[in-house]
Amino acid sequence: MSDLTSDTVAPVAPAGNGISSSQGYLTVVVGPKNNHFTANKALIISRSTFFKTAASKRWTDGRPKHIILADDNPEQFRDYLQVLQDNALDPQQHWTFVQTGLIYILADKLGDLRTSNICVDFIIKDLEVDDAVPGDSFINFLYEHTIPGSKLRKLCIDYYIHEANIVGMDRELERLPARFWHDIVVESHELRKNHGLGYVDDIFRDRVVEQDDCTYHQHDETHPACEGV
Numbered sequence: 001m002s003d004l005t006s007d008t009v010a011p012v013a014p015a016g017n018g019i020s021s022s023q024g025y026l027t028v029v030v031g032p033k034n035n036h037f038t039a040n041k042a043l044i045i046s047r048s049t050f051f052k053t054a055a056s057k058r059w060t061d062g063r064p065k066h067i068i069l070a071d072d073n074p075e076q077f078r079d080y081l082q083v084l085q086d087n088a089l090d091p092q093q094h095w096t097f098v099q100t101g102l103i104y105i106l107a108d109k110l111g112d113l114r115t116s117n118i119c120v121d122f123i124i125k126d127l128e129v130d131d132a133v134p135g136d137s138f139i140n141f142l143y144e145h146t147i148p149g150s151k152l153r154k155l156c157i158d159y160y161i162h163e164a165n166i167v168g169m170d171r172e173l174e175r176l177p178a179r180f181w182h183d184i185v186v187e188s189h190e191l192r193k194n195h196g197l198g199y200v201d202d203i204f205r206d207r208v209v210e211q212d213d214c215t216y217h218q219h220d221e222t223h224p225a226c227e228g229v
């Protein structure tokens with residue numbers, strides 16, 4: 001990713017501070033150095049429940065207030081805005097699993113499940129098209145930054161159970177978090193319980209990329225299930 005300045009979000013909206021919502025933009029101040037971003041108001045509040053709520057509350061004394069994300073990383077927020085605008089991760093850019101995971105986590109935190117689902121689909125495509133393997137750095141990252149039940153954790157658990165080729169991965173496997181192995185054992189037990197040993201051949205070839213579209217997505221009232229599922 002390139003170096004970050006507040007002007008790098010120019011494609012999302014004209015640069016500038018304190019733009020009022022009547023002009024159709026929200027100003028968002030991100031991180032310890034107060035990087036300013038401008039975002040398309042209609043777009044961001046239609047997707048993010050956090051921004052929808054924040055935008056409705058910010059006229060406290062009759063003047064538009066900036067929305068502040070003091071604890072977030074400006075670079076990740078810039079990436080989030082770009083995915084929000086494009087409805088996709090830039091295919092010209094190389095995205096590591098961790099970079100994609102950071103956008104996923106930020107989008108999830110902002111209540112923008114559509115963007116987090118875009119990140120999930122990008123990772124699934126990486127597994128399928130580029131034969132990439134989510135290794136120990138990504139899985140350790142996930143277990144540090146997501147909660148039990150995370151769809152992205154589930155995707156990795158399923159991938160390791162059903163299709164990962166772990167030949168030559170001894171060093172990486174040693175570095176995987178204990179909680180991940182725990183989840184693999186629990187999921188394997190569930191599969192055996194639900195399907196019986198006679199079906200081992202079938203159930204252990206249940207590939208991630210062949211699951212229904214919404215298997216690893218999150219949906220709610222604001223973000224209904226994908227069409228055609």
Ligand SMILES: [Zn+2]
Pocket residue numbers: 117213214215217218219225226
């Ligand atoms: Zn879906």
